Amino acid sequence: MENRLNNLYSLQIIDSQLQEVHDLKGDLPAIVEELEENVNKLKLKIKELNTTIKQLKISRDNADLEIIDLAEKIKKYKSQQLNVKSNKQYDALTKEIDAADKKSEKLEIELEIAEGRMEIAKKDVEIFAKEFETEGEELDERRKELREVSKEHEKEELKLKHEREKMVVRIDKADLEKYERIRKAKGGVAVVPIKRNACGGCFSRVPPQKTLEIRQNSRFYTCEHCGRILVSDHIVSLSKKQ
Ligand SMILES: [Zn+2]
Known part of the structure; x- marks a missing residue:
């Protein structure tokens, strides 16, 4: 599961960079x-x-x-x-x-x-x-x-x-579809880290209990407000190491 989240977050980083180039x-x-x-x-x-x-x-x-x-x-x-x-x-x-x-x-x-x-x-x-x-x-x-x-x-x-x-090619087909669907609906951003107990996409508060669960990286969690996939700091640090 950690891998699946990590791959999606890595894809998000690539897509965000591509978006930047495109915006230029x-x-x-x-x-x-x-x-x-x-x-x-x-x-x-x-x-x-x-x-x-x-x-x-x-x-x-x-x-x-x-x-x-x-x-x-x-x-x-x-x-x-x-x-x-x-x-x-x-x-x-x-x-x-x-x-x-x-x-x-x-x-x-x-x-x-x-x-x-x-x-x-x-x-x-x-x-x-x-x-x-x-x-x-x-x-x-x-x-x-x-x-x-x-x-x-x-x-x-x-x-x-x-x-x-x-x-x-490393991402599960269903995960990719989910990712693309959210990305299309949410201005190109489907996966966001939690920052100071808030969604990194819409900045809504994420309940402490949920933050703890997300840290376990054991399943997909989406923001209740914007529907983006939330990932823990651990996933963020993994993709930085890549
Ligand atoms: Zn959100």
């Missing part, structure tokens, strides 16, 4: 992740807008060509009207001219709409491109910071992770 990185990993997401979103938006602009340009150019084409037709019909032999022929040409005029007007409207939409899309691209640039610069900077901080503590982190792996 602060919010950087989360900031970098968020920036990456934003930059990717902006990139996609710009790409979509550029596709839209391309499509609008094609329809505008097509309308433009068709309008020129119609104008030529109208010109041709008008010159034909000068040489017709009958009223019927003349009226038929007038009809053609009217139809071409109407179609041309409709195309002009379409062309204007396409141009308006293009202008809006181009302005949006400008706005997003600026955002993309700013966010991209920020991302580069934050990534660099994170790399530097990570590099500084890389060796220590690796050493601790290795120690953790070695310790974990």
Whole structure:
């Protein structure tokens, strides 16, 4: 039993050190992740807008060509009207001219709409491109910071992770599950020593009788208030010797 308590307390020390290393990185990993997401979103938006602009340009150019084409037709019909032999022929040409005029007007409207939409899309691209640039610069900077901080503590982190792996295999599966459950619920601290008759986690008083029992290291005792596993000074001194 003493061994089981000792192993759990040793694991706690390793985990607390890992937490310290992790805390040194602060919010950087989360900031970098968020920036990456934003930059990717902006990139996609710009790409979509550029596709839209391309499509609008094609329809505008097509309308433009068709309008020129119609104008030529109208010109041709008008010159034909000068040489017709009958009223019927003349009226038929007038009809053609009217139809071409109407179609041309409709195309002009379409062309204007396409141009308006293009202008809006181009302005949006400008706005997003600026955002993309700013966010991209920020991302580069934050990534660099994170790399530097990570590099500084890389060796220590690796050493601790290795120690953790070695310790974990020595711990009973049920004990480990209990430990992880408490650790997750209690801000990373599952095993605490008793300090001056109080829980080292929440500082609630531990009754003297319980303190005596805990000193026997014969079973698990948890704090009545915070639920963390309490260990005696003896266990603490054992892990210091390691
Ligand atoms: Zn407690």
